[in-house]
Amino acid sequence: EAGVTQFPSHSVIEKGQTVTLRCDPISGHDNLYWYRRVMGKEIKFLLHFVKESKQDESGMPNNRFLAERTGGTYSTLKVQPAELEDSGVYFCASSQPTSALTDTQYFGPGTRLTVL
Amino acid sequence: DQQVKQNSPSLSVQEGRISILNCDYTNSMFDYFLWYKKYPAEGPTFLISISSIKDKNEDGRFTVFLNKSAKHLSLHIVPSQPGDSAVYFCAASAPYGQNFVFGPGTRLSVLP
Numbered sequence: 035e036a037g038v039t040q041f042p043s044h045s046v047i048e049k050g051q052t053v054t055l056r057c058d059p060i061s062g063h064d065n066l067y068w069y070r071r072v073m074g075k076e077i078k079f080l081l082h083f084v085k086e087s088k089q090d091e092s093g094m095p096n097n098r099f100l101a102e103r104t105g106g107t108y109s110t111l112k113v114q115p116a117e118l119e120d121s122g123v124y125f126c127a128s129s130q131p132t133s134a135l136t137d138t139q140y141f142g143p144g145t146r147l148t149v150l
Numbered sequence: 151d152q153q154v155k156q157n158s159p160s161l162s163v164q165e166g167r168i169s170i171l172n173c174d175y176t177n178s179m180f181d182y183f184l185w186y187k188k189y190p191a192e193g194p195t196f197l198i199s200i201s202s203i204k205d206k207n208e209d210g211r212f213t214v215f216l217n218k219s220a221k222h223l224s225l226h227i228v229p230s231q232p233g234d235s236a237v238y239f240c241a242a243s244a245p246y247g248q249n250f251v252f253g254p255g256t257r258l259s260v261l262p
Binding site: 038040067069075076077078079082090092093125127138139140141142143144 | 152154184186191192193194195196199239241249250251252253254255
């Protein structure tokens with residue numbers, strides 16, 4: 035079974051440009067999450083989709099970030115315009131709801147974004 | 151303010167010995183805790199979890215201990231192997247919460 039995949043693996047852009055990151059969750063997983071790790075610090079939650087709906091976007095830093103999950107399959111995270119402080123590694127994770135209170139999330143390899 | 155803390159940024163142990171990684175949290179609402187392992191250029195990989203109704207969970211060489219009164223958990227790896235060298239993240243979530251709060255990570259180096 036394929037795991038969570040993310041594209042691209044690396045992206046280098048200039049300040050003010052636009053970048054779109056893509057995440058393909060594990061097939062059949064309704065839950066999709068975006069996290070980011072900035073400057074080697076802790077991994078921080080950005081937002082959570084359940085199918086195509088945004089369940090929680092409390093971690094989105096500002097309105098330069100736009101996440102979509104049309105059709106409830108893959109998701110995109112667009113940063114427009116990118117700023118220097120947006121540099122970091124963006125992780126996507128997915129999970130399938132179970133009877134447990136909290137589901138184990140499976141992470142993708144991440145996209146390393148560098149804004150110059 | 152960090153809700154999940156891993157005060158040791160790095161730890162080195164000899165192969166075959168025990169590795170103990172510590173994690174402290176401040177939010178008393180957290181009731182589910184996980185440890186993730188991360189190799190360079192890869193995403194975090196789930197390792198082991200524990201619910202607040204337990205104080206210990208064991209899976210092979212990995213054991214997680216939870217002390218709710220101290221808001222402290224630890225991951226024990228016995229015996230440590232060179233392949234265990236990675237960054238270990240502690241993560242926590244509140245009841246019915248799907249969003250994990252991660253600690254900053256501890257880099258474990260197991261020396262042959």
